[in-house]
């Protein structure tokens with residue numbers, strides 16, 4: 455997205471501001487389709503939690519994606535956006551049976567990640583086929599906080615408990631129509647991922663009524679120049695061949711499913727902030743912006759790196775800065791960053807702000823959540839207004855004390 459355009463958007467809609475570009479979402483979606491073009495039955499389910507603005511969901515509907523949801527509210531948002539229940543998969547962790555029942559009654563594909571709920575669900579609804587989430591006990595990525603397929607993880611049913619799953623299936627008469635894994639968000643090594651898929655293929659052979667195999671996600675995107683990212687083309691070439699071979703072995707053409715979030719929307723978004731203060735201290739130069747961890751928590755939550763550049767002075771002399779937020783606790787967006795010289799009033803642009811940014815935002819420090827703008831076919835659309843003071847009070851009951 456062009457610097458001049460972004461600056462004009464902050465003048466039009468204010469700051470801070472999230473801006474998303476549908477053309478980048480579409481090209482990332484297309485990359486997966488191309489990488490797996492040999493597989494006839496391919497389904498991509500966008501992981502709603504990455505960015506759940508209803509207009510983003512509607513765009514995914516338009517390009518024929520399905521969605522992956524982790525709460526009943528995400529299911530309802532998907533239905534509101536126009537998705538048919540069959541194009542929604544519900545993959546929650548640790549939710550009550552009643553929440554799963556609610557989703558099942560809407561007709562969405564259920565994915566169960568523990569034996570307790572599997573048994574109860576099978577007992578009550580033997581005629582509704584479900585998918586099971588398997589934990590392959592593989593450490594797929596570097597970042598522990600976002601790796602979910604390893605032995606200590608709370609996600610999925612252990613690969614060692616397949617006999618128990620089979621016993622539940624036999625006892626209840628339920629059908630398993632899919633097997634699923636999701637190893638986390640940081641796949642660096644394709645061969646480790648492929649090792650996990652072999653575990654899932656072996657699991658699949660244990661169930662006779664499968665319609666699909668869901669390999670989850672975890673595709674890594676680049677955050678800075680020279681960053682390693684998942685080579686989706688290489689993964690596509692290798693896994694497609696292996697998948698088709700497996701289908702022959704299984705005796706049926708299954709659907710291959712992925713549920714990426716970050717890969718599809720991360721790079722499609724930027725976050726724009728206005729520099730309030732440039733402060734020189736004995737050890738540093740701080741650039742304080744009109745936002746904080748309330749709007750973009752990833753750097754503070756899991757040391758995520760967001761490239762920050764000064765779009766008001768893109769070719770200025772580069773200096774070192776601590777870019778910080780206005781929240782009253784340590785609130786660092788970027789430390790020791792080389793950025794072209796910053797003046798008060800400049801607009802700083804944060805890259806990779808399409809995934810897990812707005813969707814993790816809060817009202818901490820009683821700040822408003824920012825506005826969101828979508829660029830589509832060369833036009834900009836306000837897709838969420840900035841909150842107002844009334845929003846802060848909306849659900850609070852005033853009591854006479």
Ligand SMILES: *Cc1c(COP(=O)(O)O)cnc(C)c1O
Nearest residue numbers: 501545639671672713714715716
């Ligand atoms: C979060 C999540 C995803 C998406 O992960 P990304 O790293 O954003 O691609 C997919 N599947 C499940 C079950 C998830 O919880």
